[in-house]
Amino acid sequence: MTILIVEDEEATARKLRRLVQEVEPDATVAGMTVSVDESVEWLQTHPKPDLILMDIELADGQSFEIFNRMPVTSPVIFVTAYDEYAIKAFKVNSIDYLLKPVKEDDLRSALMKLRRMKEAFLEQPDGLNTSLATLLRKLAASSSTEEPPTPTEPAYRDRFLVKQGQRLFSVPLSDVAYIFTRNKLSFLKTRDEHEWMIDYTMDELSTLLDPNRFFRLNRQVIAELRAIDKVNLYFNGKLKVSLRPVFEEEVIVSREKAGEFRIWLGE
The missing domain is CATH 3.40.50.2300 (Response regulator)
Structure with a gap:
């Protein structure tokens, strides 16, 4: 061997x-x-x-x-x-x-x-x-050569299982404002400002979420369309995004992704 x-x-x-x-x-x-x-x-x-x-x-x-x-x-x-x-x-x-x-x-x-x-x-x-x-x-993260899901598999997730103490329950994606990472772990942030840890990497989540509803703003944040509160021009062609509920850290979209993000918003 x-x-x-x-x-x-x-x-x-x-x-x-x-x-x-x-x-x-x-x-x-x-x-x-x-x-x-x-x-x-x-x-x-x-x-x-x-x-x-x-x-x-x-x-x-x-x-x-x-x-x-x-x-x-x-x-x-x-x-x-x-x-x-x-x-x-x-x-x-x-x-x-x-x-x-x-x-x-x-x-x-x-x-x-x-x-x-x-x-x-x-x-x-x-x-x-x-x-x-x-x-x-x-x-692995999604790539252009990745095989599409089989017909028996849903194309995108509509809920995630989370744990609270000894209790397990589902959080519908309709309740999710954005997903973020902290200390290499991923968390859901709901519209009512609850946070739940989930066992997925950001790269995995990028393949599980409907791209019409969710956009990966940067390495740390994936946001749902309704969670985008404000978008401001930033230096060097970047964009600064404000989320609701408020995200504790500054959210910057790179110059390379700014064009794609603007199209996603409806430009």
Whole structure:
């Protein structure tokens, strides 16, 4: 088995390499990369690894960007510092994930799970890649080459499940004014000024929300049309947006997105 380790923390990368050698003595760590750019270059210039151990937060962005830039068919085990609640969305159809600091037993269990999956798909060579592709579509941001949803899947979400204590309930999108990030977590802001945490990244949400109703103003905020209170010209062709309910931070639309935003508003 050949393994690529994608990890920007040197100490964690060394530990992963040591654990791989202890848990899977016959495995070969074929490469170790620290960024999105380096990982893409490595995958384009080397034979496909049998497995990728991949951190989510890298030096130059989230590792999901790798899948936007090129097709990745190797099974992936994500390594993350997120707590379990924040990464529940990644568990659907995933190969596995490991929480930092990675433990030997966790890695051994993940490799055993991969082995069982390969055995299950032994008579269907494309089966494992199909399962992985399903995961990657859920994790990666939307791209022009992404396959459209199947007829059995709704095109866009109309509600989100949120948690309050031990209670779960749905928040209709008609109640949502905007969605924003704080400390790498995503939150719904409703028109009555409630905030609810949801287990989706902003890139995922960009593919789940109706673009006629929602616009991604910048990396931090996705707003519903009725939440746009004021739009003012800003320097260098940028736009400054005021939201309602009021958003605590300044919301700036870049010069590159300003034209698209103005068209979306009805120009």
